Amino acid sequence: DVKVTQSSRYLVKRTGEKVFLECVQDMDHENMFWYRQDPGLGLRLIYFSYDVKMKEKGDIPEGYSVSREKKERFSLILESASTNQTSMYLCASSLSGQGTYEQYFGPGTRLTVT
């Protein structure tokens, strides 16, 4: 059974704190993604990675950075958390190459920045 896990389901942080969100997949997938989901705005891509140490900006990368040191792990970093980063954060992974590969999602981390 495929599995994507995220380090926390709920997280509360203060403005200005550095926040780490961890994602691990056990499917040997090349691609990993970080999205945020907000009411009325749908799913928006923050960053994705198609290989170890490789990353590409998504649609809303400002205020975020990522790290992928190992194939199975993709971390999202909020360098200095702000209240407008309060959101549901979703990690996903997929196979790579030409094809119709579906994305597998983790359960999400609901982050509140106060």
Next chain:
Amino acid sequence: DAKTTQPPSMDCAEGRAANLPCNHSTISGNEYVYWYRQIHSQGPQYIIHGLKNNETNEMASLIITEDRKSSTLILPHATLRDTAVYYCIVRVAVKAAGNKLTFGGGTRVLVKP
């Protein structure tokens, strides 16, 4: 990616088939139809996808019209656990770099006992 239109909500009786429509009149020849769902407070879950032919798996069936301008997701025997928001997405099959998903409003399905 082509735009999709779905009804905002629908109810379904437990044990009955749920038919979820999706319009994608501007779909291109190389675009696939995908369905995902999201149960409350969980991450999205892939259901099924297709290009031209009808598809079936253990979760659902996907019926695509001959002109490919619309499709229907069928949950054959809806259960209470199928209560979720269902998203219809149309996208090309590309190399996964940049292979992001974009969800619209979806259809909020409520399965009632």
